[in-house]
Amino acid sequence: MRVLVTGGAGYVGSHTVRALLEAGHHVWVLDNLSRGHLEAVPRNLLTLGDIHDVPLVAELLRQHRIEAVLHFAAFALVGESVEHPDLYYRNNVQGGLALLEAMRRVRVPLLVFSSTCAVYGIPPRVPISEDSPTHPINPYGRTKLAFEWALSDLCQAGQIGYASLRYFNAAGAAADGSIGEDHDPETHLIPLVLQTALGLRPQVDIYGTDYDTPDGTCIRDYVHVDDLADAHVRALERLRVGTALVCNLGIGRGYSVREVISACQEVTGCQIPTCTVARRLGDPPRLVADATRARQLLDWQPRYRDIHTIVETAWRWHHSHPRGFRAC
Numbered sequence: 378m379r380v381l382v383t384g385g386a387g388y389v390g391s392h393t394v395r396a397l398l399e400a401g402h403h404v405w406v407l408d409n410l411s412r413g414h415l416e417a418v419p420r421n422l423l424t425l426g427d428i429h430d431v432p433l434v435a436e437l438l439r440q441h442r443i444e445a446v447l448h449f450a451a452f453a454l455v456g457e458s459v460e461h462p463d464l465y466y467r468n469n470v471q472g473g474l475a476l477l478e479a480m481r482r483v484r485v486p487l488l489v490f491s492s493t494c495a496v497y498g499i500p501p502r503v504p505i506s507e508d509s510p511t512h513p514i515n516p517y518g519r520t521k522l523a524f525e526w527a528l529s530d531l532c533q534a535g536q537i538g539y540a541s542l543r544y545f546n547a548a549g550a551a552a553d554g555s556i557g558e559d560h561d562p563e564t565h566l567i568p569l570v571l572q573t574a575l576g577l578r579p580q581v582d583i584y585g586t587d588y589d590t591p592d593g594t595c596i597r598d599y600v601h602v603d604d605l606a607d608a609h610v611r612a613l614e615r616l617r618v619g620t621a622l623v624c625n626l627g628i629g630r631g632y633s634v635r636e637v638i639s640a641c642q643e644v645t646g647c648q649i650p651t652c653t654v655a656r657r658l659g660d661p662p663r664l665v666a667d668a669t670r671a672r673q674l675l676d677w678q679p680r681y682r683d684i685h686t687i688v689e690t691a692w693r694w695h696h697s698h699p700r701g702f703r704a705c
C-alpha cells in the first residue's frame with residue numbers, strides 16, 4: 378500500500394517505517410521534528426511539516442496517491458500533559474482533527490492510530506481487556522481517548538475505517554542497534570536505568586515501594602517496539618472502510634520496577650545504584666494487557682516475551698549511542 382506515516386521520525390514511528398518498508402509498502406513520512414529525529418528515518422522519505430497544516434497534508438496525500446495513514450505524531454509524556462494540557466489538546470486532538478480534515482478532502486479513508494493504555498486510567502481488573510472502562514486520569518490519556526471517540530464516530534457515519542492500537546509500555550530498540558529510544562527529557566524507566574549503567578546518571582529513582590504488589594513497586598507490561606511495529610503493519614493490511622479495530626498491545630506479563638532494574642543489571646553486568654523516592658502522581662500500581670484480541674484479529678504474536686531480551690536490544694542501542702541520535 379501507499380502510506381503516510383505522521384510522526385515517523387519518533388520512537389515507535391521510526392521502527393514502524395522500517396517494518397512497513399520490509400513488508401513491501403511504499404512509505405512517506407511527515408514529521409515536524411519537534412520530538413522526532415532526522416537520523417531515525419530515511420532522509421528521502423521525510424517531509425518536514427506539521428499535521429496542523431491541512432493544505433500541506435492534503436497535498437502530500439494527493440501527490441503520493443496515499444491509501445492509508447499511520448498516525449503517530451503526538452505528545453506522549455504524562456507529567457508534561459498535567460503541566461501543559463493546552464499543548465496536549467492542541468497536538469493530540471486539534472492536530473489529529475486537522476489530519477482527518479486533510480484526509481477527508483483527498484478521500485483517504487483509512488487510518489491506524491497510535492493509542493495507549495493510559496485511556497484506561499486505574500483499571501478495576503488486571504489483565505486489562507479492551508472492554509475495561511476508559512477513565513483516563515491525566516490529560517495525555519484523555520486526549521488520546523478524545524481522538525479515539527472522533528474516529529469511532531466518523532467510522533459509524535461510514536466515512537472511515539480505523540485501527541486504534543493501545544500500547545502498554547513500549548520498550549527496546551531495533552535488533553541491529555541502529556535506532557532506538559531518545560527522548561528529551563527522558564522519563565522512561567528502561568532508558569534511565571541503562572543511562573545509569575553507562576555512568577551518565579548517578580542513580581535511578583524508584584517511584585514508590587509501598588504499592589500493593591509483591592515487591593512494593595509498580596508493575597508494567599513492557600512490549601518490544603518492533604512487535605508494536607509489526608502489529609501496525611498487520612492492522613494496516615486489514616483495514617477497510619467501516620473497520621473499527623481497537624486492540625491492546627502488550628505481552629500479557631508484568632514486571633515490577635525492581636525486576637526491570639535487576640534485568641538491566643544482568644544484561645549490562647553493571648551494578649545500578651537506586652534510591653527510593655515518593656510515588657509519582659498518577660501511576661497506577663499494575664498495568665498488564667489482555668492482548669487476546671490482537672492475537673485473534675491481527676494474528677499478532679509478540680516475538681519478544683522476556684524482559685531480558687527486550688533490555689538486551691535497548692542496551693545495544695544505548696551502549697552504541699550514549700548520547701542518542703545527537704552523536705549520529
Ligand code: UDP
Binds near residue numbers: 455582595596
Ligand atoms: N519509574 C521509576 N523511576 C523512574 C521512571 C519510572 O520508578 O525514574 C517507574 C514508574 O513509576 C512506572 C514504571 O517505572 O511504574 C514505568 O514508568 P515509565 O515512565 O517508563 O512508563 P509509564 O508506565 O509511565 O508509561
